[in-house]
Amino acid sequence: MALRHAVLAVLLDGEYSGYQLAKIFDVSCSNFWYAVPQQLYAELTKLERAGLIAGRQVIQHDRPNKRLFTVTPAGLAELAAFAAVPSKPSSIREDLLVMVQAVDRLDPAPVIAQLEERAVIAAAKVELFDRMLRQLRGDLTEETFLRESDRIGPYLTCLRGRGFEQENREWCERVAALLRARAPVSS
Amino acid sequence: MALRHAVLAVLLDGEYSGYQLAKIFDVSCSNFWYAVPQQLYAELTKLERAGLIAGRQVIQHDRPNKRLFTVTPAGLAELAAFAAVPSKPSSIREDLLVMVQAVDRLDPAPVIAQLEERAVIAAAKVELFDRMLRQLRGDLTEETFLRESDRIGPYLTCLRGRGFEQENREWCERVAALLRARAPVSS
DNA sequence: CAGGAATAGTCATATCATTGAGTATGGTTC
DNA sequence: GAACCATACTCAATGATATGACTATTCCTG
The missing domain is CATH 1.10.10.10 (Winged helix-like DNA-binding domain superfamily/Winged helix DNA-binding domain)
Known part of the structure; x- marks a missing residue:
């Protein structure tokens, strides 16, 4: 529902x-x-x-x-x-995290590859969100827009999406670099 | 699957x-x-x-x-x-975001209340994750642990969980404060 | 003019997830 | 000793989601 x-x-x-x-x-x-x-x-x-x-x-x-x-x-x-009505927090369900959870017992190469690919996707989404945000606020500064506009909902959810993807990107890059350093592999 | x-x-x-x-x-x-x-x-x-x-x-x-x-x-x-096999990024599905998306056309009071409640929950989860991380790495520094331990999967996923909740908390607090400032309500 | 992409939508099915109600045992607390 | 909580697990029904295959029109490109 x-x-x-x-x-x-x-x-x-x-x-x-x-x-x-x-x-x-x-x-x-x-x-x-x-x-x-x-x-x-x-x-x-x-x-x-x-x-x-x-x-x-x-x-x-x-x-x-x-x-x-x-x-x-x-x-x-x-x-x-x-x-x-109070809503429940959404549950986390992410295949990539499952792979990282198990990575110590698996060949890390494909996991590293996916992390790096995901980092690129996340970076692209950050840029997409930045463009959407700029478009939504027009020529106003963020502060002014958020104080004065009468349609800030989409802007706020977009901010959340941006934050999520930024976090995601940083984590993917860090973990990929770490796994690479631990087990130098060809791929 | x-x-x-x-x-x-x-x-x-x-x-x-x-x-x-x-x-x-x-x-x-x-x-x-x-x-x-x-x-x-x-x-x-x-x-x-x-x-x-x-x-x-x-x-x-x-x-x-x-x-x-x-x-x-x-x-x-x-x-x-x-x-x-390459995994697809998980889809975002969060009731609270739907509410914020629509907040301009609704009474903001219950949404603000939920944002503040969620910020508290997120803060609690950040602390929980911090405790889990400390327990996982024992008396090692994070850097040493991640370089030398042979079971870093759970630590890495926990780091992601922490980052997510931290982001979530900051966003909830910011949006709640903003909505409060725009439409001063009693609740 | 053949093929593909974009628009605009429908149908069917299988799996997944959620919810609620149960069963059973033993320990603790008032 | 009655109520309640923690452990340990099961069944059934419904609702949500995912997947694949389809129809149809028009425009654009080669």
């Missing part, structure tokens, strides 16, 4: 189609939730049936028609109710 | 019963994977049937009997195969 709230939260920003949502929720740029398109289309159907969002058909001539969705007052109330 | 590898990775450290594993995988101290007891018992059954772990019955007189499990050579091979 949480994907639905993530969808509602994103639709607060404006009308989106399932396809557009799919891009927002994609791994490459989702800073607070991830979902595949199929999940989103299914969720949109449920949300519409529940009266929490309203869809309208848009006829297009240059590409397939689409349906754009907006949050209804009932949807906003649902979000408010969601925000009112 | 990832819980199974997490279980194998933990069982590398020694014999454990399902009940002991359940404690290790509990939210309060799991730094790289989380699972409820029922999942673990089910997974242990599957792993034993697949020959990846071996269990032995231990008769106890002061409390119920238990079964202790160890990784078999086949299990170690399975872990090695797992570490060899």
